[in-house]
Each structure stands twice: as C-alpha cells, then as structure tokens.
Amino acid sequence: MGEMDNLSAMNSKHYISWPVLALMCFVTVIGFDDLIYNFKNQGMGVITSWILMLFLYVIPYSLMVGQLGSIFNHEGGGLSSWIRGTNGEFLGYFTAWTYWAASIPYVVDTANSIVVGIGWAVTGNSKFQDSISNSEFALWTLLTFAVFILVQSRFKRSLELLSTIGGIAMFGMTVLFVIMSLSSLAMGGHIATQPMNLGAIVPKFDLKYLTTVGLLIYAVNGCELIAPFVTKMKKPQTDFPKSMITLAAMTAFLTIFGSFSLGIFFDAHHLPNDLKMNGSYYAFQALGQQYHVGNLFMYLFAWTEVFYLVALLAVLLDAMTRMLISDTGERYMPHFLRKTNADGLPVNGYLLTCVLSGFILLLGIFLPDMNDIFNWLLNLNGIISPGVTCWIFYAFMRVRRNSIKYPSSYVFIKNDKLAWLVGFWAFAVTAIATIFGIAPQDVKEFSSVWWYELIINIVAITILIGLGAILPSITRREDQYGQAFSKAQWIVMISVVVVAIVLGVFLGGTSLTYRGWLIAIEALIAxxxxxxxxxRHPQKNKIR
Structure with missing residues (x-):
C-alpha cells in the first residue's frame, strides 16, 4: 500500500515541460529595445553578431546555468549560492552585492525609460523630452523611484503578475513588428538601408566593435533566473537542452529578422542620434505610416512599454533589496541595512537604493542633453551587467574542476576538461567585453564628453563595488560596539558627501573633463x- 502511495505521489507531481521552460526563459532574455540598442551600435552588421553570439555564447551559457541550477537546487539556485557553494561565504556575499549593485544602473535606466515612454504615450512625439532640462529629467526619475517604492509595498503580488503579462505583451509587439515589417515588402515597401547585400551585414571588427560587445551580452543575459526550474523537469538531462535549443531558435528569429526589419525603416548608414532613446517609437511610427494607420502602432507600443516598465520597476526595487539583505546573512551585511519595519519592509535598504540611484543620476546630470544621459546609463549597464555575469562562468569552472564533489541531475558536456575550457571561453569573452565596455560610446572619441563619460564610468563602478568591500568592516563594528557609527561620525560623513556634491555642482567649472576629475577625486575621498x-570605534559601550 505504501509503495502504491509513493507511486501515486510521483505520478501526481507537477513537472515543467521543456516548451514552457523555453518560453519562460525567452521572456527574460531579449526584448525589442535590445534590438534597437545594438542596431544603433553596429547597424546591419549586428545580424552577424547575433548569429555568433547565439552559437558561441548564448547556448553554452544557458546550458552551464542549467547544471549550476541543478547542483545548488537546495538553495534555490541563485547566483550567490553558486559562488558560496564553490568559494565560501565571503565571495558568496560579494557576489550578492555585485549582483545588486549591477541592478542600480538598470533600475535608473528603467525609470528613465518610463519618463520617456510616458512622454510618447501622452504627446505622441518626443517634444516632452525636448522641453525639459537635465535636472528636470533627473527630478522626474527620482520622483518615479519614490512613487514606486511606496506602490510596490502595497501591490507587490499584483505588479509581479502585471510585469509578467506586460513582458509577454512586449514580446508580442516585437513579433508583430517583425512580421508586419517583412509583410510590408510584399506590399510594395522599400528597404531604407542600401545596398542590402552580404557586405552590409558583416561588421567591422575593430576597437569600436569591442566596446559594443558588452551591450550584446547585456541583451542576452538573464538565463540564471530560470536555473531553479531545472530540477522541476521530469527528464532534465534531455529536456533542458531541448528548452535551450528552442530558446536559441526563438532568439535567433527575433534578433536576426528583427534587425533586418529595422533596416527596412532606418538607413543603417545614417541612423538618428537619439535612436537608443526613441528608436522603438520611431520604428512603430514608421510601421503605422507604412500601413496607413497613423500613430496607432506607436501608441499601442508606448502604452505597452509604460505598462510593462511600471510593473517591472516596482518589482525590481523590492526584489533586489530583499535579495541583498536576505541572501548575505548576518556575517557581512550591517544590521541597519537588514532592519525592517512593522510591515517587514527593509526601509534602510530602500533608502540606500535611492541614494545610490541619485548618485548615478548626479554623475550624468552634467552631460550635454537628455539623450546623452540616456545613452550613458544604458552603456553603463553594458559594463556592469556583463561583469557580474563573469561570476556564473567562474562558478561553473570551479564545479568542473571537482565534478565528483558536485553531483547533478543534468550535466553539460560529460568531459570535465572540455567543459572547463568552454567555461573559460565564456568567462574570457565576458571579461574582455566588460573591460572594453568602459570606453564611452555614442560620443566623439577623445572629446571632452568622451573623457567625462570615461571618468564617471570608472567612478560609478568604483563606488558601487567599493561600498560592498567596506560593508563587512561596518558589520564588525556593530558586532563589537553595538552601532555602526556615532552621531559625530554620521555628521562628518554626511557633511563630506554634501560638500562633495556642492563642489561638483557649483565649483566644477565649465570644462566637462575638469568637472569629471573633480567628481572622481571627491568620490574617492568620500x-x-x-x-x-x-x-575606528564609535564609543566603548554597546547599544544593542
């Protein structure tokens, strides 16, 4: 009877099928905006880049994630648990911190995109952006943060559902654009990019190309989010590869034909300067004109974009903060950051998120215009996000060094040495892309704006990562003295930061390069x- 019960339990267990897992991963990996960003960087040559990325990077990357998720399923399969399980507690904490730090530019970029999207959804054009200053743009972005930190605490579950629905709707709009763009050629439409031949889709592999690879990696990463579901498959050894091959096929269709479709409406040799910020809206505007329906498609896309990003931002602000304070334990994360209110909300964690987001916005506020701010923030994601992805390949290499210690229901490449080499290949490509991505894009090389962006790229990375290195020592202070800082020490630190901001804003001079060096020195001093x-201890007696 007991055996019958066990058999019934096994038969009734719910498994995730490989097509469903492929669709879940597809939603997290690629979107219409990713096509626009990389089309702007590489033109029609991005088609070749997408093909190379899919076969040499995306497929092995996703299969490595599958094995890591299978090995560390007892901890939920999170990135920090992979590093903790292979390299110990401190690196596990530091991985969690860098993963969180990488989310800061992403949420700022998301908030900026909401402001841009609302402008298009309401006015039907880019006039709203042209009518506000950089400081007003930053203020609108900060207000967006404040509103959604309040909203997510009350409607979190609803917003998670809305972000999922919005994500699927966004992919639906992307597929619609590709199909209707190709159909327009059969209706007598013309291709704006000329000549359209084999030479047009081959990129120029030079230094500039290397600086854009990071944004390609940023576009396709995210597979680690589905890692916990590997163990919920009935036959992971055979079904998971099917899911990832299906994912690659869908991504190939979307990226290759999507980029070609953009070449129908935009001359890849003469692209608008604001394509990264407004290109999605221009594209659907052009599609509507082709089908003689005016701005219908543009409005549909704009409201879909706003709907999706609003829900996504609220969920991100909550999830990233909770993940940081809950996945690092008490040993390295200060008590005042882990502190929650009566509703269980990590209020100080939210405050730190807002402060660092404001700091990132402040770095960009001195750029010439709103388009430069948007492009810089996007490119900053193309530096930090690939840098964090390196942890995945590092963990995989550690696992395959000692595979007996890390048994798995799914194994990517049976031969350990070959598997390690593939992991090293992915690690090296990602690390190189991260390093070259620090060089500014979308601006004239070695101009004052170029030098300023280079400096603030380095400053942003140093501050975001540097704080993670300092926090464990602050935690030790709490353990030893009962509080992080005394009142006097808080006053000194806040004063230093305020003085640094005042100097940067009012005494920076007119030279962007000079202002950049001043900000760098102030940030390092702070x-x-x-x-x-x-x-230094705050006082002898303990408070808590």
Missing part, C-alpha cells in the same frame, strides 16, 4: 573617509 571611520 569613500576613503567612510573606510577610515569604519576602522
């Missing part, structure tokens, strides 16, 4: 003072 203070 970080150094926080580090030095964290090494």
């Amino acid at each position: 970080l150094m003072i926080i580090w030095l203070i964290s090494r």
Whole structure:
C-alpha cells in the first residue's frame, strides 16, 4: 500500500515541460529595445553578431546555468549560492552585492525609460523630452523611484503578475513588428538601408566593435533566473537542452529578422542620434505610416512599454533589496541595512537604493542633453551587467574542476576538461567585453564628453563595488560596539558627501573633463573617509 502511495505521489507531481521552460526563459532574455540598442551600435552588421553570439555564447551559457541550477537546487539556485557553494561565504556575499549593485544602473535606466515612454504615450512625439532640462529629467526619475517604492509595498503580488503579462505583451509587439515589417515588402515597401547585400551585414571588427560587445551580452543575459526550474523537469538531462535549443531558435528569429526589419525603416548608414532613446517609437511610427494607420502602432507600443516598465520597476526595487539583505546573512551585511519595519519592509535598504540611484543620476546630470544621459546609463549597464555575469562562468569552472564533489541531475558536456575550457571561453569573452565596455560610446572619441563619460564610468563602478568591500568592516563594528557609527561620525560623513556634491555642482567649472576629475577625486575621498571611520570605534559601550 505504501509503495502504491509513493507511486501515486510521483505520478501526481507537477513537472515543467521543456516548451514552457523555453518560453519562460525567452521572456527574460531579449526584448525589442535590445534590438534597437545594438542596431544603433553596429547597424546591419549586428545580424552577424547575433548569429555568433547565439552559437558561441548564448547556448553554452544557458546550458552551464542549467547544471549550476541543478547542483545548488537546495538553495534555490541563485547566483550567490553558486559562488558560496564553490568559494565560501565571503565571495558568496560579494557576489550578492555585485549582483545588486549591477541592478542600480538598470533600475535608473528603467525609470528613465518610463519618463520617456510616458512622454510618447501622452504627446505622441518626443517634444516632452525636448522641453525639459537635465535636472528636470533627473527630478522626474527620482520622483518615479519614490512613487514606486511606496506602490510596490502595497501591490507587490499584483505588479509581479502585471510585469509578467506586460513582458509577454512586449514580446508580442516585437513579433508583430517583425512580421508586419517583412509583410510590408510584399506590399510594395522599400528597404531604407542600401545596398542590402552580404557586405552590409558583416561588421567591422575593430576597437569600436569591442566596446559594443558588452551591450550584446547585456541583451542576452538573464538565463540564471530560470536555473531553479531545472530540477522541476521530469527528464532534465534531455529536456533542458531541448528548452535551450528552442530558446536559441526563438532568439535567433527575433534578433536576426528583427534587425533586418529595422533596416527596412532606418538607413543603417545614417541612423538618428537619439535612436537608443526613441528608436522603438520611431520604428512603430514608421510601421503605422507604412500601413496607413497613423500613430496607432506607436501608441499601442508606448502604452505597452509604460505598462510593462511600471510593473517591472516596482518589482525590481523590492526584489533586489530583499535579495541583498536576505541572501548575505548576518556575517557581512550591517544590521541597519537588514532592519525592517512593522510591515517587514527593509526601509534602510530602500533608502540606500535611492541614494545610490541619485548618485548615478548626479554623475550624468552634467552631460550635454537628455539623450546623452540616456545613452550613458544604458552603456553603463553594458559594463556592469556583463561583469557580474563573469561570476556564473567562474562558478561553473570551479564545479568542473571537482565534478565528483558536485553531483547533478543534468550535466553539460560529460568531459570535465572540455567543459572547463568552454567555461573559460565564456568567462574570457565576458571579461574582455566588460573591460572594453568602459570606453564611452555614442560620443566623439577623445572629446571632452568622451573623457567625462570615461571618468564617471570608472567612478560609478568604483563606488558601487567599493561600498560592498567596506560593508563587512561596518558589520564588525556593530558586532563589537553595538552601532555602526556615532552621531559625530554620521555628521562628518554626511557633511563630506554634501560638500562633495556642492563642489561638483557649483565649483566644477565649465570644462566637462575638469568637472569629471573633480567628481572622481571627491568620490574617492568620500569613500576613503567612510573606510577610515569604519576602522575606528564609535564609543566603548554597546547599544544593542
């Protein structure tokens, strides 16, 4: 009887089928905006880049994620648990921190995109962007943060559902664009990019090309989000590869034909300067004109974009903060950041998110115009996000060094040495793309704006990662003295930050390069003072 019960339980267990897992992953990997961003960087040559990325990067990357998720399924299959399981607690904490830090530019970019999307959805054009200053743009973005930190605490579950629905709707709009663009050629439409031949889709492999690879990786990463579901498949060893091959096929269709479709409406040799910020709306506007329906498709896309991004931002602000304070334990994360209110909300974690987001916005506020701010933030994601992805391949290499210690229901490449080499290949490509991505894009090389963006790229990375290195010492202070900082020490640190901001805003001079160096020096001094203070006790008696 007991055996019959066990058999019934096994038969009634719910498994995820490989087509469903492929669709789940597809929604997290690629979107219409990703096509626009990389089309702007590489023109029609991005078609070749997409093909190379899919076969040499996306497929092995997703299959490696599958094995890691299978090995560490007892911890939910999160990235930090993979590093913790292969390299110990501290690197596990630091991975969680860098993963969170990489989310800061992403949520700022998402908030910016909401402001841009609302402008298009309401006015039907880009006049709203042209009518506001950089400081007003930053203010609207900060207000967006404040509103959605309040909203997500009350409607979190509803917004998770809405973001999923919105994501699927966004992919539906992308597929619609591709199909209707190709159909327009049969109706007598013309291709704007000329000549359209084999030479047009071959990129120029030079230094500039290397600086754009990071944004390609940023576009296709995200497979690690589906890692926990590997163990919920009935036959992971055979079904998971099917899911990833299906994912690659769908991604190939969307990226290759999507980029070709963009070449129908945009001359790849003479692209608008604001294509990254407004290209999605221009594309659907052009599609509507082709089918003689005016701005119908553009409005449909604009409201879909706003609907999706609004829900996504609210969920991101909550999920990234909760993940940071819950996945790092008490050993390295300060108590004041883990502190929650009566509703269980990590209020100080939210505050840190807002402060660092405001800091990122402040770095970009001195750029010439709103389009430069948008492009810089996007390209910053193309640096930090691939950098964090390196942890995945590092964990995989560690696992395959000692595969007996890490048994798995799914194994990517049976031969350990070959598997390690594939992991090293992916790690090296991602690391190189991260390093070259630090060089600014979308601006004239070695101009004052180029130098300023290079400096603030380095400053943003240093501050975001540097704080993660300082926090464990602050935690030790709490354990030893009962509080992070005394009242006097808080006053000193806040004063240093305020003075740095005032100097940067009012005394920076007119030269962007000079202002950039001033911001860099101020940021490093502020970080150094926080580090030095964290090494001195606030008072002898314990408070908690």
